[in-house]
Amino acid sequence: MSDSNIKMVAPPEGVSGEGFFATSLNEVVGLARANSLWPLPFATSCCGIEFMATMASHYDLGRFGMERNSFSPRQADMLLVMGTISKKMGPILRQVYEQMAEPRWVIAVGACASSGGVFDTYSVLQGIDKVIPVDVYVPGCPPRPEQIIDGVMRLQDLVRSESVRRRSSPEYEELLASYNIK
Amino acid sequence: MTLETTQIQDKLVETFGENVFHFNQEKDLFSFEVAADKITAVVLFLKNDPILRFHFLTDLCGVHYPDNDVERQFAIVYHLDNWYDKKRIKIKTFINGEKPEIKSLTTIFPCTNWMERETYDFYGIHFIGHPQLKRILNMDEMTSFPMRKEFPLEDGGRTDKDDRFFGRTQSNI
Numbered sequence: 001m002s003d004s005n006i007k008m009v010a011p012p013e014g015v016s017g018e019g020f021f022a023t024s025l026n027e028v029v030g031l032a033r034a035n036s037l038w039p040l041p042f043a044t045s046c047c048g049i050e051f052m053a054t055m056a057s058h059y060d061l062g063r064f065g066m067e068r069n070s071f072s073p074r075q076a077d078m079l080l081v082m083g084t085i086s087k088k089m090g091p092i093l094r095q096v097y098e099q100m101a102e103p104r105w106v107i108a109v110g111a112c113a114s115s116g117g118v119f120d121t122y123s124v125l126q127g128i129d130k131v132i133p134v135d136v137y138v139p140g141c142p143p144r145p146e147q148i149i150d151g152v153m154r155l156q157d158l159v160r161s162e163s164v165r166r167r168s169s170p171e172y173e174e175l176l177a178s179y180n181i182k
Numbered sequence: 183m184t185l186e187t188t189q190i191q192d193k194l195v196e197t198f199g200e201n202v203f204h205f206n207q208e209k210d211l212f213s214f215e216v217a218a219d220k221i222t223a224v225v226l227f228l229k230n231d232p233i234l235r236f237h238f239l240t241d242l243c244g245v246h247y248p249d250n251d252v253e254r255q256f257a258i259v260y261h262l263d264n265w266y267d268k269k270r271i272k273i274k275t276f277i278n279g280e281k282p283e284i285k286s287l288t289t290i291f292p293c294t295n296w297m298e299r300e301t302y303d304f305y306g307i308h309f310i311g312h313p314q315l316k317r318i319l320n321m322d323e324m325t326s327f328p329m330r331k332e333f334p335l336e337d338g339g340r341t342d343k344d345d346r347f348f349g350r351t352q353s354n355i
Contacts, residue, residue, distance in 0.1 A: 088321040116340060122328045123320060126340045 009035055026164055033077070033103065034159040035065040037152075040076035042096065044083030047110035047142040051082050054145040064152060073099035078155065079132075082142075084112040085125045097132045098181060102167045105159065107151050108134045111141040133175055185267035187212040190234060197227060204274075213272035221260075221275050222285045228262055228271075229290060236262040236271065239287070242297040244305040248279075248331045255279025256307055260287075283308040304329035 012031055014023030039061070041051055055061050055069065070076035073096045085093055097106070108128050111117035114137045116126035128134060135158055138151035166172055176182055187207065194202045194214070202224060204215040216224045228236040240261040247255055254276040263270050277284050286309035287294040298309040299318040306327035309315055317324065326333045 086321075087324075088319075090321075116337070120336045120340050120343060122324075122326070122333070122335065122337055124337065126337050130339065 030160040034156040037078045047082035050142045059145040081113040082109040107136045109138045238263040239291040244301040256282045286312040
């Protein structure tokens, strides 16, 4: 391994000694989750094109443990909503979110997914956070691949520091209840 | 072998008399108006007449004129095409603004099915005899008819659009 060029993730804080390493479960689970986020691209317009560039060899999101795009919500961890979501699409997006298994995270990529963007009109959902909870918002119209990667890395920070108990906490249940999910 | 506009006009006036009027050449598009209750008869005649042969309906849409008299507040525009003689015409018909309804053309031109649904979706115009008159583009829960002028274009649920940030208020506090 010493002569290879592979970059490894640094180990979490802990106590190491002869033949053992002790750390908290949160740290280990966070480390594992943050570096194996499987994306579910929900691309409806130009932000989706930028995401294609992000996934392709030049920017290569696969470096972050996201080599495999999941086109089934059931095997995905990170929902990337990219593009204008019309009100008619809202229930479908919500259904996709409901089909994802916990733990699940959402990134709203671009102005339209975050706030409706320039489409302040009767037919367009004014931000996907009207129907599902969002973890990270990426600004831009459309955002460049660097911005999308930055958004993903911010999400990795969230995932890394998330408590393993968060998804069963009353706060989280309250959050889902406020969106009327489940 | 070209089909002259005068020929179309003469044949229509001969058959329908005062129910077709306002003949007008708008650029390269010959257009006229039809009384709303005669629209199916006129379109059927235009389609089946051996000389006119307007066998193709290109477009159907609605228009809202809120400032007109109540009897003429909605218009429906039909574009018909004759591929044999390369002739296109536009038919306009006005209907009541409080109870907008007109006969459906779906039995004459099946392609109008979706166009009439779209017109219903955006203007709330009822097409009598349409097999499935329900919304086609907007979500089913929508209660407004958004292309009518009384409905606002903008969505009321927008929370980040604060006029102070766009220099739209006088004081810009």
